[in-house]
Structure formats: structure tokens, C-alpha cells
Amino acid sequence: MLNYSNPITEQKSYSGLQLKEINPIMKLIVRGKKREFLSAIGQSLNLLLPNEPNTSTRTDKLTALWLSPDEWMIYSNETSNLDNNDYDIENILNKKISKTNLGAITNVTDQFVLINLKGDKIYDLFETGSPFNFNKFRNKVGSVTQTILAKIDVIIQNTNQNEVNLFVRRSFSQHLFSWMNDSASRL
Amino acid sequence: MFIIHCPYCGEREQSEFKAGGEAHISRPKQPSELSDDQWAEYLFMRKNIKGVQYERWVHTHGCRKWFNIIRDTSNDQIQAVYKMGEKPPIK
Numbered sequence: 001m002l003n004y005s006n007p008i009t010e011q012k013s014y015s016g017l018q019l020k021e022i023n024p025i026m027k028l029i030v031r032g033k034k035r036e037f038l039s040a041i042g043q044s045l046n047l048l049l050p051n052e053p054n055t056s057t058r059t060d061k062l063t064a065l066w067l068s069p070d071e072w073m074i075y076s077n078e079t080s081n082l083d084n085n086d087y088d089i090e091n092i093l094n095k096k097i098s099k100t101n102l103g104a105i106t107n108v109t110d111q112f113v114l115i116n117l118k119g120d121k122i123y124d125l126f127e128t129g130s131p132f133n134f135n136k137f138r139n140k141v142g143s144v145t146q147t148i149l150a151k152i153d154v155i156i157q158n159t160n161q162n163e164v165n166l167f168v169r170r171s172f173s174q175h176l177f178s179w180m181n182d183s184a185s186r187l
Numbered sequence: 188m189f190i191i192h193c194p195y196c197g198e199r200e201q202s203e204f205k206a207g208g209e210a211h212i213s214r215p216k217q218p219s220e221l222s223d224d225q226w227a228e229y230l231f232m233r234k235n236i237k238g239v240q241y242e243r244w245v246h247t248h249g250c251r252k253w254f255n256i257i258r259d260t261s262n263d264q265i266q267a268v269y270k271m272g273e274k275p276p277i278k
């Protein structure tokens with residue numbers, strides 16, 4: 001049984017910016033290099049892992065983020081059942097990828113916190129604490145970047161015009177959320 | 188501060204990276220046959236010149252991959268970037 005204690009308990013709203021945590025979302029890190037690895041993922045999940053850097057792919061249920069030439073994050077588009085700590089997709093991939101030594105599957109559901117940001121001030125907020133140039137990123141839905149925000153490692157995905165999903169390690173999430181609120185209140 | 192072109196992620200700011208020292212230092216094939224002086228030479232001695240230098244860097248806060256760059260240490264100008272295992276594109 002999953003005993004989920006949220007690091008972030010409130011939703012925040014500013015002019016041009018809304019912040020909230022979305023949970024529970026299944027998140028898996030998949031790693032592998034072989035062609036058989038890519039095709040096994042494709043067949044098992046009906047999902048093509050993006051091979052172009054800084055991009056993502058998605059199906060109805062899942063999204064895959066490019067993290068590195070041999071590393072991706074797969075997360076569920078919908079929240080999962082609160083009472084369940086067992087994920088079908090992880091089980092399938094364990095059987096098809098880990099057990100056959102094609103690659104590695106790691107469940108990072110509780111390691112990463114997903115913060116959803118909406119509004120036309122998202123990038124104004126990011127610019128107050130990130131060295132990344134968001135000019136191209138903001139105009140291309142599906143873009144992914146791993147960078148630093150307020151000295152914290154984050155994964156950011158452009159999910160829609162004026163909407164992003166941001167993944168941060170759980171132990172940093174509360175601090176990052178309070179930093180974002182502080183920064184948003186001064187925009 | 189300068190921009191580094193990660194061979195995997197593209198242009199990123201230097202603060203996303205960490206420097207990993209001089210590149211193309213090969214580990215001696217028979218460490219046990221070396222004298223202490225020879226071992227220390229391999230382990231610690233680096234050119235650390237003013238001028239064009241071959242270096243290893245890692246994109247710590249991005250893709251976490253290692254790669255090589257050729258950098259002029261006097262003005263931080265990067266002359267080439269190439270992946271691990273590749274030959275330097277310029278001499």
C-alpha cells in the first residue's frame with residue numbers, strides 16, 4: 001500500500017502563472033543502447049522513444065522524455081490509483097527489458113515530483129533562476145530540457161502553449177516550490 | 188562564463204558542466220612495474236598550460252555524458268568539441 005505524503009500541499013496562483021503538484025504519476029527511467037531495446041519498448045508499450053535530443057513523444061496513456069542518448073523517462077499522462085503501488089507498465093518492461101538484459105528499468109515514481117505550471121509568465125519565472133535559453137523551447141511543444149533552476153536540477157517539458165511539466169527530485173521539491181512562489185510574487 | 192556545445196544536447200551555459208581535467212592520458216598497461224615516480228607522473232602531473240589544451244568535460248546537469256573539448260585556457264575560446272573515443276579533430 002502506498003502511503004503518499006505530498007511534499008507540496010497547496011496550489012498557487014499569480015497573474016499569468018498557476019503552480020500545482022500532480023500526483024500520483026508513474027515515472028520510470030529506462031536505459032539501453034541496443035536496437036532490440038528500442039524495438040522491445042516500442043512493441044511493449046506502443047510508444048516510440050524519441051531519438052532526437054531535447055524532444056518527447058506521447059501516446060494516449062504515456063509520455064517519453066529524451067534525457068540522454070541512452071536514457072529516457074516514461075511517465076503516465078493520467079494519475080494512478082492512490083491505493084496501488086504496482087504498475088502494469090513497469091511489470092511489462094521488467095519482463096521484456098530487465099529480465100532479457102536489453103536494458104535497465106528503474107521506478108522513480110516517488111523520487112521525482114511533478115509540478116505543473118500554466119500561464120504566460122512561465123518563462124519569465126524561469127529566467128529569474130536558470131542559465132538555459134528558453135527561446136526555442138517555448139515555441140516548440142514537446143521540447144524537453146534538463147537544466148538548473150535556482151541551483152536545483154530539473155527536467156522541464158513544454159506540454160502545451162503556456163504550459164509545462166517540471167520534474168524535480170523529491171528532497172528539493174519543497175524548497176524549489178517555495179522559491180518559485182517567492183520569485184513569482186515579484187514578477 | 189562561456190557557452191559549451193554539448194555534443195548531445197547542444198549549446199548550454201558553462202554552469203551546467205564540470206571540468207574533468209586533461210584529456211588523452213592513457214593508463215599505463217602494467218602499473219605494478221612502474222616506479223613510484225613514474226606512477227606519480229601518470230597520476231598527478233598535468234600540463235596545465237596557458238594556451239590551447241585538450242580537456243575532458245561532463246554535462247553534469249544535463250545528459251551526464253563525458254566528452255572532450257579543445258580550449259584555449261587564456262581566453263576560454265573553444266576550438267572543437269568531440270565525443271569520447273574519437274580522435275581530436277585538430278592537432
Ligand SMILES: [Zn+2]
Binds near residue numbers: 193246249251252
Ligand atoms: Zn548534454
